[in-house]
Amino acid sequence: MSDTPSSDQDVPDPIETDFNIGQHNITPFGLDIHNPVFMISGISIIVFVLATLMFQEAATEFFGWLRPFLTSTFDWFFLSAANIFVLFCVFLMVSPLGKIRLGGKDAKPDYGYLGWFAMLFAAGMGIGLMFFGVAEPMSHFGSSMGGTAAADGVRTDWAPLGAAKGDVEAARDLAMSATIFHWALHPWAIYAVLALALAFFTYNRGLPLTLRSAFYPILGERVWGWWGHIIDTLAVFATLFGLATSLGFGTEQALAGLNYQFGWGTGPGAKVLLITVITVIALVSVLRGLDGGVKILSEVNIAMAFLLLLFVIFVGPTAEIFAAIVGGGIAYVRDIVPLSTPFGREDANFSQGWTSFYWAWWISWSPFVGMFIARVSRGRSVREFVFCVMIIPTLVSILWMGAFGGTAIAQVIADASAPVKGAALELKLFEMLKPLPLAGVTSILGIFLVIVFFITSSDSGSLVIDTITAGGKTDAPVAQRVFWGTFEGIVAATLLLVGGATALTALQAMSVSTGVPFTIVLLAMCVSLYIGLRQASKEE
DSSP, rough: OSOOOSSSSOOOOOOOOOOOOOEEOGGGGGGOEEHHHHHHHHOOOOOOHHHHHTTTTHHHHHHHHHHHHHHSSSSSHHHHHHHHHHHHHHHHHGGGGGGTTTTTOOOOOOSHHHHHHHHHHHHHHHHHHHHHHHHHHHHHSGGGGGGGGTTTTOOOOSSOOOOOOOOHHHHHHHHHHHHTTTSHHHHHHHHHHHHHHHHHHHHOOOSSGGGGGGGGHGGGGGGTTTHHHHHHHHHHHHHHHHHHHHHHHHHHHHHHHHHHHHHOSSSHHHHHHHHHHHHHHHHHHHHHHIIIIIIIHHHHHHHHHHHHHHHHHHOOHHHHHHHHHHHHHHHHHHHHHHHHEEEEEOHHIIIIIIIHHHHHHHHHHHHHHHHHHHHHHHTHHHHHHHHHHHHHHHHHHHHHHHHHHHHHHHHHHHTTTTOOOOOOOOGGHHHTTTSSSSSSHHHHHHHHHHHHHHHHHHHHHHHHHHHHTTHHHHHSSSSHHHHHHHHHHHHHHHHHHHHHHGGGHHHHHHHHHHHHHHHHHHHHHHHHHHHHHHHHHHHH
C-alpha cells in the first residue's frame, strides 16, 4: 500500500449548499485569512498574552484557583461525557454504519498502516507518554490509588478493588489499571469522534475541513454564519491551550533531562531558550508540509520510541514488566466500570486531580489531533477507522505503561529508597533509566524523543489551526503557519514564566477552561455525525 497521497481519487459531490467561507476571507500582506475566526482568535490570544505578562501576580493567583475549581465542579460532566464517547464509538464499530468508507466506496487509503499509525500516535500522545509513562504509575502506586502496600493501609474509594495491606502485586496492578484508564479507550474515543466527523463530512460530503462542517446536519446553512464562527473559534482556543499544556510538559521534562545530564539549568531563561529553539525547528517542519515534515519526523520518532521500549523490556526486569503489562491490562478491563463512574466517589484526588483534568485535556486537544487524524485517514472504513484509532493505541498504551511504569515499580519494590520514588515528576523517567545499562545513552535518547514529540505536536498543531482559521483550506499561505506556530511557543512560554513554581498548573488551568465548552461541542457532534452516517447508509 502506498505511503503517499493518491492524487487520482474521485472527490464526492458536495452537499448542495451555497457555502462559501471564502467570502469572509481577506488577503492582507499575501495572507488568506478567514476573517472572523482568524481575527477574533488571533486578537484574543494576543490580548491574553499581554495581560498575563502585565499582571503576573494576579494571573498566577487566578490560574492557581481556576484549575481546581473547574475540575471539582465539572468532574461529573467530564466523566459522563467521556463514557458517552466510548459507547458511541463501540456502537459505530458494531453497527451497519461501520461499513461506510471515508471518501466513498472506491476510495483507497492515502497512507499505509505504518505511516498512518506513526502520525496519529506521535500527534496524539507522544509527549504525554514520555512524561507520564513513569510518573503516573509511580504516583498511583505511592498513594491510595496505588494500593495499600505503599500507603499505610489506606483503601481506595472503590474498596472491593483495593489491595490488602502488603500485597505489592495487587498494588502494582491497581496502579497500572488507574494509569491505563487515563491513556486507553476514553481519550482515544474522544479523538475518534471528532476525527471521524471531520473526515466523513469532508471526504463524503465535500465540505471544508473545519469544525463547523461537522454540524451541517443540525445547523444547515447556519454553519457558514456566526454559529460556525463560534464553533471554529472555540476549536482554535482549545487547540492552542491544549497544545500549550503539552508543550509545557515537554519543556519541563526536556530541561530536567538536559540539566540531569549536562547541568544546563532549568530557570526561566532556559525555558524560553528551549521553547524558542524547538519552535524554530517546528516552523521548518511546518514549511516542509505534511509529507515532507510531519510524516518524516513522526516515523523517526516512533521508530526511536519503539527501540527505547524494546530496550527497557529486555534489559530491565523483564519478568516484572510482563507481569505489570498482563496484570495491569487485566485489572484495567476489570476496573473500567468503577473507574468510569462519575458519582459517589470519595477519592477527589483521583477523580478531580487526575481523571477530570485528563478528560478536559484530551477534549481541548481533540480539535488538533482529530483534524490531523482526519487529514491522513481518507480511504478507511468507519469500522476500520474507529477500531484502529481506539483499540490499537490502547494496546500500545498498556505495553508502554507496563514497561516504563512496571520497571519503576519493580525498582521501588526491590529497594524502598530507590531514587525514582522521590524524584520530581519530570525526572522520574531519567531516574528509572539510571540503574539500567547504557543509562547515559538512553537518557539522551529520552530527551531526543521528548524534543521531537514536542516538534511534531507543534508543527501538526500549526497546520491544524491554520486550516481552521483559513476556513478549511489545507493550502493556506506559509505566513499564516508561521504566525500560529510562533504563537503556540509564545503562549507556552508565557504561561510557564508566569506560573513560576506552579507553571504546569497555569497551563493545565487554561487547558481545562477550554475543555468545558468544547465538551458540549463534541456531544453535539456525536448527534450530527450519527445523522450524517445514517443518511449516507440509506444512500448506498
